[in-house]
Amino acid sequence: MRQSSTNTPTVALPPNHSISDGLTIAVANNRKQAIEHIGLRLTPLNFAHWGRLFNPDFWSQQLAKSMSLIVSGMFVFLCSLASGQELKRLPPNGKKIDPAVHEALNSKVLQIQQQIDRLAATSPDADDWQPDIEVLVRAVRLALEQNLFFRKSETKIADDLLNEGQRRLEAVKQGDRQLKLLGFRQEKRNKPQLLVGGFRSRIDNSVQPYGIVIPVDYEGPEKSYRTDIWLHGRGDTKTEIPFLHERMTRSGQYAPKNTIVLHPFGRHCNAFKFAGETDVYEALAHLEKIAALDKQRLSIRGFSMGGAGCWHFAVHDPGRWYAANPGAGFVDTIVYQGWTKKTPYLIDATRKQLMNWYDVLPWANNLKNTRTIPYSGEKDKQKQAADRVMAITNTLGIEIPYIIGKNMGHKIDADSAKIIEETLADWAKQPAKSPRTKIDFTTYTLRYNKIGWLTVTGLQSHWKPSRIEGQIMEDGSLSITTNGITGFEVDFRESAWPETDQRVKAQIDGQIFHLDDWSEEPGVQCEFTKKETWQIVEQIDQELGKRPGLQGPIDDAFCDKFLFVAPSRPAQHGTTQRWINKEFKYAKERWSRLMRGDVNVVLDKEVTEEQIKSNHLICFGDFHSNEYLRSIAAKLPIQWTKDTL
DSSP, X not given: OOXXXXXOEEEOOOXXXXXXXXXXXXXXXXXXXXXXXXXXXXXXXXXXXXXXXXXXXXXHHHTTOXXXXXXESSEEEEOOOOOOOOOOOSSOOOXXXXXXXXXXXXXXXXXHHHHHHHHHHTOTTHHHHHHHHHHHHHHHHHHHHHTOOOSTHHHHHHHHHHHHHHHHHHHHHTTOOHHHHHTOOGGGTTSOEEEEEEEEOTTTSOEEEEEEEEOTTOOGGGSOXXXXXXXXOOOTTOOHHHHHHHXXXXXXXXXXXXXXXXXXXXXXXXXXXXXXXHHHHHHHHHHHHHSOXXXXXXXXXXXXXXXXXXXXXXXXXXXXXXXXXXXXXXXXXXXXXXXXXXXXXXXXXXXXXXXXXXXXGXXXXXXXXXXXXXXXXXXXXXXXXXXHXXXXXXXXXXXXXXXXXXXXXXXXXXHHHHHHHHHHHHHHHSOOOSSOSEEEEEESSTTSOEETTEEEXXXXXXXXXXXXXXXXXXXXXXXXXXXXXXXXXXXXXXXXXXXXXXXXXXXXXXXXXXXXXXXXXSSXXXXXXXSSSEEEOXXXXXXXXXXXXXXXXXXXXXXXXXXXXXXXXXXXXXXXXHHHHHHHHHHXXXXXXXXXXXXXXXXXXXXXXXXXXXXXXXXXXOTTTOXXXXXXXXXXXXXXXXXXX
């Protein structure tokens, strides 16, 4: 049976392999009628050729091309035929370097890595220090393997990185850890210290880089510091070596007084979405282990591509930031791509709806929950992005100071930077309310579902606006109103509210509840679900449905830990097998090169129960070629034989 590129079946199962637990099916095109009888919740998705997913240019252009069947859960099965498409190579090929230099660097990489491995084998805390050394070695290794030297000076920089790796290796033996291992020195506290480190990503076990700026007179754990996260702009050639060098030699656009600045790498050029989004959170979590951060004074900032990332984090996760400072970043797909008059393919109502995943404008109401100070150059063509956000927030009554650089293009002028810095410093001085007394949160997906003491656990329909408003009233009661919400949690553990053991009255869409705090943990905690009316959850719901972290679309599989599962036998049809070979090779290459990750592959015969429990499985092949798929075939909502699907 032949499959066209627009009919790409993909299936995923929850951890227990059962089709009856927590499964969500998404369909499009002519396959919908074939599976509607299953009676599951159907949600159309909009990614075409899966193997091309790791190219952001293709991603933005193809966001609305549909697959024929996607079941979003813990396991993803893929088999299709797809036509080839020429795409821009990212990152581009670098310049060839002198063979002798290449050999010398490669030899040094192998030598240092062997030393790391030997020391780690006998070190009980290797997980704490190993990424901070390997991040330097890996940067050079990838540049050698993938031809990523773009300037003559970068071979010297590569050698310097390896020398720093060797220094850190010796420092580990002397007991140095955390900031001291990275190079922080007490005697240099009279000026900002620029450091680089690494963390091991949960997604693919790769070591990802980050940079930090430690402020003057940093006092260590004795004092918690305001922390700004700065998201960098696009640079097609800004791979690991250029990124690390820049972070070791330049403090960046801003280095505020008494402020730690975190510079995530974010997996190169994906606007800090997809795995890049996960990396920002992982870099922040890693920094919390080695430096004293004030969680009430975290800000998200960025310019250009980083500005787009900043808008994204500000509207999707507004409760985390005391302030957001986006500059010159895009906020949508259609206008930014220049598709207002003509699109490269049909964008129907379903495809347009699915742009609510990452487009900022539908989420603008969430800016009520944080402070925002955007910047645009007066003559910058990207000014339209912030202009459009401001137009919406003005209608919503959200007051936002909008800084426009006079006569500026795609750049921040000194006068504007001064205003922005003074504003953020003033906001940072204002005491944070804990808990928040008022919340107004809109979401389109359970992927973005938490703010303060409210966590959304169920939606009537994904990709349509769902809203929850919560308020602590003056009499100590809770008032909560919802629209499109079918489940949520109230959790005051962080603030330990209320301070007494009093029963809390809660009014939810007009229904009255009285909540008792029976937990040993501080603060009221309770979960609600809605059937016809709201009810307190007393046991885990086993009904079929989407849930946070497994809500689709297929980003679920690539924003957390995953494995490629390779087939051990050929497919039933030669054409299918040739496509599998091509796409498997392409997917591995794109994840490694574009997403700057490590590819983890297991043969279908060797998949373990532990891997099944802890990974998303990306299975290539059909029921004939992939033994793991064959083992669960009876539990899937499809029948696939040699002649029919």
